[in-house]
Amino acid sequence: MAMSAATPHSLLLKNPTNPLKPTSTQLAAFPTTSLSRHATTRKPISITCSAATTTTPLPTTPSTSASSDRVFNFAAGPATLPENVLLKAQSELYIWRDSGMSVMEMSHRGKDFLSIIQKAESDLRTLLNIPSDYAVLFLQGGATTQFAAIPLNLCQPDDTVDFIVTGSWGDKAYKEATKYSKPNVIWSGKSDKYTNIPSFDSLEQSPRAKYLHICTNETIHGVEFKDYPTPKDPNTILVADMSSNFCSKPVDVSKFGLIYAGAQKNVGPSGVTIVIIRKDLIGNAQPITPVMLDYKIHAENNSLYNTPPCYGIYMCGLVFEDLLAQGGLVEVEKKNKKKAQILYDTIDASNGFYRCPVEKSVRSLMNVPFTLVKPELEADFIKEAAKEKMLQLKGHRSVGGMRASIYNAMPYAGVEKLVAFMKDFQARHD
Numbered sequence: 001m002a003m004s005a006a007t008p009h010s011l012l013l014k015n016p017t018n019p020l021k022p023t024s025t026q027l028a029a030f031p032t033t034s035l036s037r038h039a040t041t042r043k044p045i046s047i048t049c050s051a052a053t054t055t056t057p058l059p060t061t062p063s064t065s066a067s068s069d070r071v072f073n074f075a076a077g078p079a080t081l082p083e084n085v086l087l088k089a090q091s092e093l094y095i096w097r098d099s100g101m102s103v104m105e106m107s108h109r110g111k112d113f114l115s116i117i118q119k120a121e122s123d124l125r126t127l128l129n130i131p132s133d134y135a136v137l138f139l140q141g142g143a144t145t146q147f148a149a150i151p152l153n154l155c156q157p158d159d160t161v162d163f164i165v166t167g168s169w170g171d172k173a174y175k176e177a178t179k180y181s182k183p184n185v186i187w188s189g190k191s192d193k194y195t196n197i198p199s200f201d202s203l204e205q206s207p208r209a210k211y212l213h214i215c216t217n218e219t220i221h222g223v224e225f226k227d228y229p230t231p232k233d234p235n236t237i238l239v240a241d242m243s244s245n246f247c248s249k250p251v252d253v254s255k256f257g258l259i260y261a262g263a264q265k266n267v268g269p270s271g272v273t274i275v276i277i278r279k280d281l282i283g284n285a286q287p288i289t290p291v292m293l294d295y296k297i298h299a300e301n302n303s304l305y306n307t308p309p310c311y312g313i314y315m316c317g318l319v320f321e322d323l324l325a326q327g328g329l330v331e332v333e334k335k336n337k338k339k340a341q342i343l344y345d346t347i348d349a350s351n352g353f354y355r356c357p358v359e360k361s362v363r364s365l366m367n368v369p370f371t372l373v374k375p376e377l378e379a380d381f382i383k384e385a386a387k388e389k390m391l392q393l394k395g396h397r398s399v400g401g402m403r404a405s406i407y408n409a410m411p412y413a414g415v416e417k418l419v420a421f422m423k424d425f426q427a428r429h430d
């Protein structure tokens, strides 16, 4: 996109002395997460923007601007990213360190990108305390691709697998698995509109199931596992879709045979999918498995079999660094609990004006769905919140109501602002 005098577009900030360098405020922000969007002094300048044409040259001086107008983004994914990570990425966008080029332009086999992907893996291993007998893969295709890759890699077509279905994502994973294995739904929360999680003792698991699949946080329904089932057959492994609560709290990886997650909620932009798999499970893919879905190929090539999503992996690496700088996942979980608590408390103290349908013991720390006692007010709620710079609060189209996604990168101040707005909205409409 080229700049021109056409349409007023955005308010941006530049370092007044050198537009190629971030301001000292921006740099000081990394790697701690203490940057407050409201505390930074930003000098807005107006630029204009229009679609590129052959007659409009690209600016010769690249901009390293930061928006002075960021909102609180409650989207379920792609979701808000830590401001200091964005600013760090901005400071390195044009030229990464002494490479003379952007990360987007580097060879994925060159020493610079190798250092980026290796550091990202090593920091993730530290964060989650991933044992050395597990491989970490940075893949493409989203978690949805893993719905097929998992049975293709872990099963033969006649193998049984078990699913506990606590929401729409688990259901999608189950449906995909029917193409490549013989899955059983051993429990489904569908009849209760996915508002709970069963007690594990009462579950009848299939003998000799290859794996037991769970989705540890159902993004649409706001249902989160607080502990995990143990497969009854010692040869059955636990497989978890952690897309929407990945790196939001400590997890004992050794309980799982395979963990997978799309990056775009808690750890980076869309385009990167992370798979953590016990190494002995790799290497038994069904013969029909496409090469891009075969974990053996990716493990043997250190996630560099083909061109990986380099920039996305770089961004994930910055997020991992930031999470470590915060004190690791124990500290991150404390912050997430504090944020969720004030939101659920506000809902529960509203005398029914707001209602969260999820059973209290399994309410998600990441995605908080709620309805209004007067559904006709929902549109106004969303419109007024947007005016206050709180966006993406509409619930998923399949369940309606509202949903506030409050992932790692949502600051406490964002949730505080939301609950203040909710109380005020109630006072005006109750």
Ligand SMILES: Cc1ncc(COP(=O)(O)O)c(C=O)c1O
Pocket: 076, 077, 141, 142, 143, 144, 145, 169, 215, 217, 218, 219, 220, 241, 242, 243, 244, 262
């Ligand atoms: C829990 C969960 N699993 C899977 C997916 C699908 O992810 P992707 O869009 O990366 O394929 C999502 C997306 O929102 C999700 O929330």
